[in-house]
Amino acid sequence: MAADVHFSTVEYSGDFFVLLKKVLIVDDSPAQVKLMQGLLDPEGYQSFGLNDPLRVEETIATLHPSVILLDVVMPDRNGFQVCRELKGSAEFQSIPVILVTSKDTASDKYWGEQQGADAYVTKPFTREELLRAVRRFA
Amino acid sequence: MKNANVLILTDDSEFGRLLSSCWHAERQAPSIAVLNSSLWKAQDAEAFDLVVLGPVGEANLSKILSSLNPGVAVILCAPADFREMQQLRSRYPRLLHVPLRDDWTQTLVLVAGESLRRVRAGRQAKQAISRAAQSEREAVLGRYMAEMKHSVNNALTSILGNAELLLLEPGQLSAQSLHQIKTMHSMTLRINEIMQRFSSLSSEMREAENASQAETEDLPESLSTRP
Numbered sequence: 001m002a003a004d005v006h007f008s009t010v011e012y013s014g015d016f017f018v019l020l021k022k023v024l025i026v027d028d029s030p031a032q033v034k035l036m037q038g039l040l041d042p043e044g045y046q047s048f049g050l051n052d053p054l055r056v057e058e059t060i061a062t063l064h065p066s067v068i069l070l071d072v073v074m075p076d077r078n079g080f081q082v083c084r085e086l087k088g089s090a091e092f093q094s095i096p097v098i099l100v101t102s103k104d105t106a107s108d109k110y111w112g113e114q115q116g117a118d119a120y121v122t123k124p125f126t127r128e129e130l131l132r133a134v135r136r137f138a
Numbered sequence: 139m140k141n142a143n144v145l146i147l148t149d150d151s152e153f154g155r156l157l158s159s160c161w162h163a164e165r166q167a168p169s170i171a172v173l174n175s176s177l178w179k180a181q182d183a184e185a186f187d188l189v190v191l192g193p194v195g196e197a198n199l200s201k202i203l204s205s206l207n208p209g210v211a212v213i214l215c216a217p218a219d220f221r222e223m224q225q226l227r228s229r230y231p232r233l234l235h236v237p238l239r240d241d242w243t244q245t246l247v248l249v250a251g252e253s254l255r256r257v258r259a260g261r262q263a264k265q266a267i268s269r270a271a272q273s274e275r276e277a278v279l280g281r282y283m284a285e286m287k288h289s290v291n292n293a294l295t296s297i298l299g300n301a302e303l304l305l306l307e308p309g310q311l312s313a314q315s316l317h318q319i320k321t322m323h324s325m326t327l328r329i330n331e332i333m334q335r336f337s338s339l340s341s342e343m344r345e346a347e348n349a350s351q352a353e354t355e356d357l358p359e360s361l362s363t364r365p
Contacts, residue, residue, distance in 0.1 A: 029292065035300060038299070038303045073288060102288045102289075102290075123291045123294070123295040124291055124295040124298045124299075125298075126298065126327075127302040127303075
């Protein structure tokens with residue numbers, strides 16, 4: 001998929017080159033961002049945290065992530081809105097979006113799907129659940 | 139009517155006897171107590187749904203009426219030309235008057251039946267209001283818990299995730315720390331399970347409520363389509 005080509009960085013690590021897949025984590029809670037980074041980075045991902053949902057597009061434009069982990073309940077712009085707008089944009093619609101949220105009802109999941117989300121991970125998640133969802137796309 | 143309590147207050151024992159026997163001839167008679175007005179105590183009224191006032195001394199009549207709780211139904215049996223009736227009515231708007239004519243017992247039993255039904259309806263309405271208030275309090279608590287679920291889930295994510303991060307490198311932990319972190323991890327999963335049960339219960343209750351509301355809304359329509 002295009003994401004594999006465009007959205008990875010190659011880093012030299014001693015004797016060999018390592019392909020790092022970029023993951024953008026959008027969550028207004030710095031603690032949650034740090035936690036997800038702690039879970040993803042040891043698995044070979046290069047994760048970037050963003051606490052301000054209003055700056056998602058500009059960050060994607062410079063970062064070119066392979067996948068976006070998106071919180072739903074955020075001030076100013078919720079994750080459903082962000083997802084809907086990304087999926088409606090020709091430039092960003094191919095980037096997989098995983099909604100990572102504590103909103104865990106069937107109607108929340110349904111609404112997430114309606115916004116074009118590619119996957120849905122409910123909080124609290126285990127490390128395996130998060131990695132499984134990310135590995136589907138990157 | 140069956141579980142109703144009626145007090146007959148009269149100084150005329152024949153009045154009490156006649157009314158009691160007439161009432162007992164009915165299919166559903168209330169529990170009846172007959173009392174002389176001189177033995178009346180205001181607090182006694184609270185045990186009765188209806189007080190029937192027969193012939194009593196004039197001084198006792200005003201004393202009894204002023205001591206009655208406004209929630210108690212009162213029927214005064216007095217001659218049709220009872221002079222003070224107008225004045226008493228203005229002071230006690232809920233006071234019913236049954237004139238002492240030939241058929242007064244039958245009239246009184248009918249009026250008393252209606253009064254008791256009204257008392258019972260009033261009591262049921264009070265209970266319904268009290269239950270509604272109780273439900274409202276519980277609903278507020280439920281809504282608060284549902285709103286808090288989001289915060290609880292976020293907190294659980296941090297505990298669970300950080301425990302997993304620590305467990306990624308078990309070699310750096312002492313056996314005791316490792317055991318403690320594993321306990322924290324499993325307990326967090328347990329809390330999550332409880333929260334999910336709560337969540338599913340909450341959505342089930344919401345669905346039941348919606349279904350019941352839809353049924354209520356459908357009712358007039360189905361009735362109106364009947365030929």
